[in-house]
Amino acid sequence: MRFEPGRIAAAGAGVAAAALGAGAGELLAAAIAPRTSPFAAIGSVLIDAAPAWAKDLAIALFGTGDKVALLTLIALVLLAVAAVAGLLQRRRPPWGAVVAGSLGVVGALAAVTRADGGVLAVVPSLVAGTVAAIVLSLLLARARTDGDGAAGMTRRAFLGASLASALAGAAMIAWAATREAGARSVAAIRSALRLPTPAAGAILPPGSELGVTGLAPVVTPNDAFYRIDTALIVPEIDPATWTLRVHGLVQREIELTWDDLLALPLVERPVTLACVSNEVGGDLVGNAVWLGHPLRELLAQAGPLPEADMVLSRSQDGFTAGTPLEALTDDRGALLAIGMNGEPLPLTHGFPVRMVVPGLYGYVSATKWVVDLEVTRFDRARAYWTDRGWSARGPIKLQSRIDVPRAGAVASGEVTVAGVAWHPHIGIAGVEVQVDDGPWEAAALAVAISADTWVQWSTRVELGAGEHIIRCRALSADGSTQTSKTAPPAPDGATGWHTRRITAA
Numbered sequence: 304m305r306f307e308p309g310r311i312a313a314a315g316a317g318v319a320a321a322a323l324g325a326g327a328g329e330l331l332a333a334a335i336a337p338r339t340s341p342f343a344a345i346g347s348v349l350i351d352a353a354p355a356w357a358k359d360l361a362i363a364l365f366g367t368g369d370k371v372a373l374l375t376l377i378a379l380v381l382l383a384v385a386a387v388a389g390l391l392q393r394r395r396p397p398w399g400a401v402v403a404g405s406l407g408v409v410g411a412l413a414a415v416t417r418a419d420g421g422v423l424a425v426v427p428s429l430v431a432g433t434v435a436a437i438v439l440s441l442l443l444a445r446a447r448t449d450g451d452g453a454a455g456m457t458r459r460a461f462l463g464a465s466l467a468s469a470l471a472g473a474a475m476i477a478w479a480a481t482r483e484a485g486a487r488s489v490a491a492i493r494s495a496l497r498l499p500t501p502a503a504g505a506i507l508p509p510g511s512e513l514g515v516t517g518l519a520p521v522v523t524p525n526d527a528f529y530r531i532d533t534a535l536i537v538p539e540i541d542p543a544t545w546t547l548r549v550h551g552l553v554q555r556e557i558e559l560t561w562d563d564l565l566a567l568p569l570v571e572r573p574v575t576l577a578c579v580s581n582e583v584g585g586d587l588v589g590n591a592v593w594l595g596h597p598l599r600e601l602l603a604q605a606g607p608l609p610e611a612d613m614v615l616s617r618s619q620d621g622f623t624a625g626t627p628l629e630a631l632t633d634d635r636g637a638l639l640a641i642g643m644n645g646e647p648l649p650l651t652h653g654f655p656v657r658m659v660v661p662g663l664y665g666y667v668s669a670t671k672w673v674v675d676l677e678v679t680r681f682d683r684a685r686a687y688w689t690d691r692g693w694s695a696r697g698p699i700k701l702q703s704r705i706d707v708p709r710a711g712a713v714a715s716g717e718v719t720v721a722g723v724a725w726h727p728h729i730g731i732a733g734v735e736v737q738v739d740d741g742p743w744e745a746a747a748l749a750v751a752i753s754a755d756t757w758v759q760w761s762t763r764v765e766l767g768a769g770e771h772i773i774r775c776r777a778l779s780a781d782g783s784t785q786t787s788k789t790a791p792p793a794p795d796g797a798t799g800w801h802t803r804r805i806t807a808a
């Protein structure tokens with residue numbers, strides 16, 4: 304008997320067809336190039352189009368799981384649209400198939416707009432849409448009026464075909480995802496790399512690490528270092544194919560290969576990196592020992608023209624940052640970095656090459672996977688985040704944070720209060736701590752590694768039983784005191800005093 308699918312069956316057929324289409328698309332993307340994945344293309348477009356508040360919300364809600372959350376959201380929207388396509392195809396063929404097919408067009412459009420897209424990037428999405436449209440029309444094919452209904456299916460065949468499509472689609476997506484995670488050829492190249500030993504190794508002075516339990520270590524291990532970027536799929540760049548072009552307002556263009564870079568003098572410098580999105584008390588800040596070639600020397604080779612005042616750095620995946628030329632040519636030691644804490648840069652932190660500029664927030668300076676430096680002017684070029692309302696200049700603001708004790712209960716009596724303070728490129732002169740509304744008392748500072756790094760601090764306070772409020776504020780080497788005035792991260796960095804509410808028992 305020919306089966307007339309009801310609404311639920313039709314919606315299910317839509318989902319099954321979309322799953323098979325998506326599976327075919329992801330499979331093909333895995334075969335052509337991971338960066339042509341329809342999901343990733345749509346996700347990347349959404350990330351770039353999202354307003355700042357949505358980005359902040361996603362980071363607040365999901366932290367570094369924000370990307371998984373986004374992919375899940377896209378999958379859910381896709382499933383909903385697919386179910387609607389199924390319903391539509393049942394009532395008004397071929398419009399359901401048209402909707403299913405147009406999902407592929409959306410993916411293809413997203414893919415071509417990517418900086419690293421290329422023409423081939425549309426193929427997986429178009430195939431996905433075509434497969435979904437065909438499978439949906441086949442599943443919901445109506446009996447031809449001139450025949451005996453042979454074009455239709457029995458209930459058993461319909462359910463079997465739908466289930467098989469859905470399972471095959473899911474299996475292909477899973478295969479593509481594990482392949483993406485498993486191939487990791489660039490990860491293997493990275494593991495095998497041995498970086499040259501720098502002429503000037505970084506020296507961590509004794510006394511820079513206080514060793515207080517619960518206090519952020521003075522050098523942040525790579526796997527604990529915060530990660531912020533717009534890359535849904537981490538760029539995988541083989542150093543053998545990496546080049547950096549230095550061009551624009553320069554006397555001589557430069558094209559640098561990985562081997563060229565390794566042959567240049569390398570230095571090691573501890574530098575604290577901070578994200579402009581870091582809330583007061585937040586952990587989007589870390590300190591690492593970076594190995595690299597001074598950008599100042601590289602730019603001197605190129606010879607910036609007198610009218611230049613900005614360097615627009617570009618990553619392989621199209622992110623841009625606009626850095627004041629002066630910050631790259633003065634004596635602060637901005638680096639074209641290849642190493643982080645004695646290892647090649649981790650893939651998520653910019654492998655093989657990134658920028659590190661003491662004193663500037665990451666969004667205006669710390670381009671990961673960097674492939675292009677255009678010497679230009681602030682009145683001519685705009686960068687990724689300045690285009691989205693963030694300040695064009697991004698000096699890191701004076702900040703301090705209490706790490707110990709964390710919010711909650713402590714035993715009353717003498718209590719250790721400890722944290723970190725930073726004003727990169729300027730330096731920290733002191734930290735003061737206040738309990739309830741008492742006087743500000745100076746905390747003891749650890750030995751500073753340099754003005755470019757954060758400094759640990761620690762003190763002991765007397766807490767009687769009951770509720771207490773502990774505040775800290777940093778004193779800068781420039782004579783200023785951390786402001787109590789609160790400001791949100793946008794457009795140029797949060798301010799205010801970090802406060803912990805503690806109950807002593």
Ligand SMILES: Nc1nc2c(c(=O)[nH]1)N[C@H]1C(S)=C(S)[C@@H](COP(=O)(O)O)O[C@H]1N2
Nearest residue numbers: 529530531532533578618622665666669671
């Ligand atoms: N290619 C690329 N580089 C980037 C970004 C990005 O989105 N893409 N984000 C910047 C921002 S906002 C910050 S705070 C730092 C973070 O560097 P990390 O992830 O190594 O901590 O990278 C910067 N470099």
Ligand SMILES: [Mo]
Nearest residue numbers: 578579665666
């Ligand atoms: Mo950032």
